[in-house]
Amino acid sequence: MxxxxxxxxxxxxxxxxxxxxxxxxxxxxxxxxxxxxxxxxxxxxxxxxxxxxxxxxxxxxxxxxxxxxxxxxxxxxxxxxxxxxxxxxxxxxxxxxxxxxxxxxxxxxLEMANVHASFKLIDNDHFGIHEWLNESRSQYRFADGRDGQIKPDGMLLLKAKSHDIHAGVMLELERSKQRKDVSIGKLKRYNRYCEIKCFTDQESIDVDIAAPRIVFISVKENEMRNLILHTKDVNTSSTKGVLYTTMEKILADPYGKIFFAKGSSNPEQLYGIADPIN
Structure with missing residues (x-):
């Protein structure tokens, strides 16, 4: 017994x-x-x-x-x-x-759980976690067929500590052997999802957010650089921006200036997860 x-x-x-x-x-x-x-x-x-x-x-x-x-x-x-x-x-x-x-x-x-742990354990003066949505709760079908669905590895809903403002971050943990066309297809679907404002009626999102930001996490620096190159010409104008980093950096300092940004006027500038991209 x-x-x-x-x-x-x-x-x-x-x-x-x-x-x-x-x-x-x-x-x-x-x-x-x-x-x-x-x-x-x-x-x-x-x-x-x-x-x-x-x-x-x-x-x-x-x-x-x-x-x-x-x-x-x-x-x-x-x-x-x-x-x-x-x-x-x-x-x-x-x-x-x-x-x-x-x-x-x-x-x-388990790798995504480590990402969750980094956001949960490392304190930040400006943001806190409102909710973490796993793959099942963050996915959304907006049209028939494979191209009518987004399926993030997770979604982070952040809350500003000084204002009643929330932000959504779709997380993509990239596999080392992922092909160029797969990454491009993901971004096209994210842009369409944001364009038709699916986030406003997605049941699992219980707060008001603007269009979500997309964050790609690569295992290695060279894989991240290739991903930036492969996706630079994809239209993502309806999203809140696309960021790129490595697993090592996001585990060490998830709220820090560790992200490269798609469309930045300075390709080598690093941003925080909610910084405006210029």
């Missing part, structure tokens, strides 16, 4: 983050949720699993710096955790197909 468990505010935060991000690894739990040793986290998560709040599996670590055969714990919601989310939010929509994904997709989700 499982040991009795009493849920803490940290567990509530864990369930909500799992609801938003689908998959989290033990490194995220250590950095964002528990700020404790990994053995202590493993004991706590094992108890949560035994009571049906979360479930876990081992995921192989694919990294040139690490030898083959290593793996780590990855967590997602189980039935009782989802019920806790419903109690906290009033409702919760969950599809088991979201967790039946390939390892590559799970890695992609």
């Amino acid at each position: 499982a040991k009795e468990i009493f849920l803490t505010p940290r567990e509530q935060e864990l369930f909500l983050d799992l609801y938003d991000l689908i998959f989290l690894d033990v490194d995220y739990l250590q950095k964002v949720i528990y700020q404790s040793s990994k053995p202590a986290i493993y004991r706590r998560t094992k108890l949560l699993e035994e009571h049906g709040y979360i479930t876990s599996f081992r995921l192989a670590i694919v990294d040139k710096a690490n030898p083959a055969g290593r793996s780590k714990n990855v967590y997602t919601l189980d039935s009782k955790g989802l019920e806790e989310v419903r109690e906290l939010l009033g409702e919760a929509r969950w599809d088991t197909r979201w967790t039946d994904r390939t390892p590559s997709h799970i890695y992609h989700c």
